[in-house]
Each structure stands twice: as structure tokens, then as C-alpha cells.
Amino acid sequence: METSLPPEQYRLLVEHAPTMVWRSGVDAHCNYFNATWLRFTGRTLEQEMGDGWISGVHPDDLRRCMDTYLSNFERRTAFEMEYRLRRHDGVYRYIFDRGVPFTDDAGQFAGFIGSCVDVHERREANRAKATFLALATHELRTPLTSMRMYMEALRRQLSQAQEELATSSPLLRLNAQLERVSSLVQDLEETGRLEAELPLVMHKEELELSMEQVLSNLLTNAVKYSPKGGPIHVTLAREGAGFALSVKDSGIGIPAADFPSLTRRYFRASNVSPENYPGLGLGLSLVKEILEAHGGGLRIQSELGQGTTLTLLLPEAPEEGRA
Structure with a gap:
């Protein structure tokens, strides 16, 4: 049974597809745009x-x-990118463009063909979500700061005779919960910036704060998923032109099937439960994106029941004043 379309039907399908289609030849110059592109x-x-x-x-x-x-094009590899393209009314719209190489009947490289879709509304929705996250984290951060100040003032007011109260279980538990909420607020704040595709770092001080959060996330994860009192090993070594900072725990490990999704936002491994291991599933995604924004990377090694090693791949910082 013949399943391929006749050439004329194929041409009509491409010409009037809901996506914008383009094609380039072996010289990298475009030689075709479908009607949908031209209407746009x-x-x-x-x-x-x-x-x-x-x-x-x-x-x-x-x-x-x-x-x-x-x-x-030079490497003859597929690509994906987003950029703003001027619409017929003069308004720039974000489009998502995917291009792939193709060959002629003889199997020789003949150029690239690509398809584009308008993703402007999706990006605007992400920015609106980011704005909401920014407002929410601001509203949460203000009372958190006040509560910390009150707790510190309370500790200072306690006399020596009341030292036992200062280190009592209720106060320690309250402080632990405040730290937990504070950590969640920090994750939400960074997620909002990433959703809006805002620069993660603009100044040296912000770079230091971002990297401090990365290490804090890794250490917090190691403590959270390790048995009580289990050892945690932190090592720093040269690797290539940069450094590798590893945090190794002796915890529950990660199922092999979960590895492809570990750095996806809001993903949590299948062997953890909200009751035993609270969290939003943002930690590793934030770590990865912050590192990549600074030219680094994240390596994950784990064996179920044997623990996990998270390694930060850090580029060497350029010397001051060096070109």
C-alpha cells in the first residue's frame, strides 16, 4: 500500500503548514520560504x-x-534557537526555530531545512509567572527577616540562668523550620529569575552569592538524604582547565530510571516522599542552571542505596585585568 504523498500534495502541505518553513542550499543562503512565513x-x-x-x-x-x-551549518548538525522576528505589522515576536541538515537523492549534503513557531505568548506567560514568584518571595522574605531578628533578640535577652531555655528543643525546631522556609524562598526567587530569563549574575558580589547558594544546596541535599550521622565528604581537585568540587553522601541514592530527569525543574526522585524528604524539586535544576550561566557544569553519580556524588565543574576565574 502506497503511503507517501504525491509531490504536489507534499508541496501544498509544506506551503500551507501552520508552521513557518525555510530552506537553505549548500552555500548557507536561503532559497525557499513557505506562504506561512511570508504572511507572517x-x-x-x-x-x-x-x-x-x-x-x-x-x-x-x-x-x-x-x-x-x-x-x-558548518558542522552540519541540527540546532534550536529562539529570536525575535519582525511581523508584518512591525511588532517583533519571539519565534522558536529548529533547523536540520538534509541530503539529496544521491545522499550528498544539500543544505538545511527549518520550521518556526511563534512562542511569544508562552514567553509572556513565563514572565508573568516570574513576576508573581518575585512578588511572592518578597512578601515571604520580609516576615522571615523580622522573625529571625526577634529570635536573635530573644536569645540575647535570656540570662545565663536561662541558658537551658535558649537551647531548648522548641526554639531549635522553630529555627530549623525558619531555615527551611528561607531556603524554599531562595529557590523560588532564583526560579523566578530563570523563568524570566533574567541575568543570573551582573556583579562580582552576586556571582559569589549565587555560587554560595549552589554549594549550600548541595550540602543541604547531602545532609537531607543521608542517614542520621552518616559521613559527608567534600573534595576539591583540578580537572582540565578548571576545578571539580565534589560532595559525596552515604544516603539513599537515586534510581537509574530517574537520571534523565534529575535536573528538570520540580522533578523529585521516585524513591523520596514529601513526608520524609520535603522539598520543591528545584535544587538540582537551579544548581545546574547557575553553573552553566557561569560556564561550569554539574556531574551526578549515584547508586541506589549506596549514596550520591554531586560534582561542580568550575572554570578557572580569569585574572584581574587579563584580556
């Missing part, structure tokens, strides 16, 4: 051909867009 841009095929389409890319996105396209 409000330009003619002749205007878009070759490098004409570039005039519609937002100036702030142009260099990144072309670097991504040309570097992958």
Missing part, C-alpha cells in the same frame, strides 16, 4: 531570499542568531 513577515519571496530574511531579525538577537545558524 508581510514580505515577498524575492525580498526574503538569500540573506534578505536577516533584515527582519531583531538587532539585539542578530549576532547570536547568525552564530548559531552558521556554526551548526
Whole structure:
């Protein structure tokens, strides 16, 4: 039974697909745009051909867009990217563009073909969510700060005779809960910035704070998932042109099936429960994204029931004043 479409039907399908389609030849210049692309841009095929389409890319996105396209074209590897493209009414809209190499009938590389979808509403929704997270964390942070101040003032007011009260179980438990809420607020704050695709770091001081949070997340995880009193090992070693900082615990470990999803936001391993191991599933995703924003990475090694080793891959900091 014949299942392939006749050439004319295939042409009509591509020409009027709901996605914008483009094609380039072996010279990396575009030689085709479907009707959906032309309706979006409000330009003619002749205007878009070759490098004409570039005039519609937002100036702030142009260099990144072309670097991504040309570097992958040279390697003949598929790519995905987002950039702003000018619509027919002059409004720039974010589009998601995926390009893949294709071959001719003889199996020779013939260029790239790509498809684009308008993702502007999705990005705006993410920004609205990020704004909500920012407001929520601000509202939570204010009373948390006040409660910490009151607790510290209470400790200082306790006399020597009341030392036992100062270290009593209720106060310690209250302090532990405050620290837990504070940690969750910090995770929500960073998640909001990542959702909005805001710069994670703008100043040296913020870099130090971000890396401090990364290490704090790893140590907190190691303590949380280890048996009470179990050893935790922290090591720092040279690795390539940078450093590898590892935190190894003797905890419950991670099921092998969960590895592909470990750094996905809000994901929690299948062998943990909210009752025994509270959390939002943000820790490792934040660690990974903060590290990558600084040119680093995260390596995870684990065996179920034998513990987990999380390794921060840190690039060497450039010397002050060095080009």
C-alpha cells in the first residue's frame, strides 16, 4: 500500500503548514520560504531570499542568531534557537526555530531545512509567572527577616540562668523550620529569575552569592538524604582547565530510571516522599542552571542505596585585568 504523498500534495502541505518553513542550499543562503512565513513577515519571496530574511531579525538577537545558524551549518548538525522576528505589522515576536541538515537523492549534503513557531505568548506567560514568584518571595522574605531578628533578640535577652531555655528543643525546631522556609524562598526567587530569563549574575558580589547558594544546596541535599550521622565528604581537585568540587553522601541514592530527569525543574526522585524528604524539586535544576550561566557544569553519580556524588565543574576565574 502506497503511503507517501504525491509531490504536489507534499508541496501544498509544506506551503500551507501552520508552521513557518525555510530552506537553505549548500552555500548557507536561503532559497525557499513557505506562504506561512511570508504572511507572517508581510514580505515577498524575492525580498526574503538569500540573506534578505536577516533584515527582519531583531538587532539585539542578530549576532547570536547568525552564530548559531552558521556554526551548526558548518558542522552540519541540527540546532534550536529562539529570536525575535519582525511581523508584518512591525511588532517583533519571539519565534522558536529548529533547523536540520538534509541530503539529496544521491545522499550528498544539500543544505538545511527549518520550521518556526511563534512562542511569544508562552514567553509572556513565563514572565508573568516570574513576576508573581518575585512578588511572592518578597512578601515571604520580609516576615522571615523580622522573625529571625526577634529570635536573635530573644536569645540575647535570656540570662545565663536561662541558658537551658535558649537551647531548648522548641526554639531549635522553630529555627530549623525558619531555615527551611528561607531556603524554599531562595529557590523560588532564583526560579523566578530563570523563568524570566533574567541575568543570573551582573556583579562580582552576586556571582559569589549565587555560587554560595549552589554549594549550600548541595550540602543541604547531602545532609537531607543521608542517614542520621552518616559521613559527608567534600573534595576539591583540578580537572582540565578548571576545578571539580565534589560532595559525596552515604544516603539513599537515586534510581537509574530517574537520571534523565534529575535536573528538570520540580522533578523529585521516585524513591523520596514529601513526608520524609520535603522539598520543591528545584535544587538540582537551579544548581545546574547557575553553573552553566557561569560556564561550569554539574556531574551526578549515584547508586541506589549506596549514596550520591554531586560534582561542580568550575572554570578557572580569569585574572584581574587579563584580556
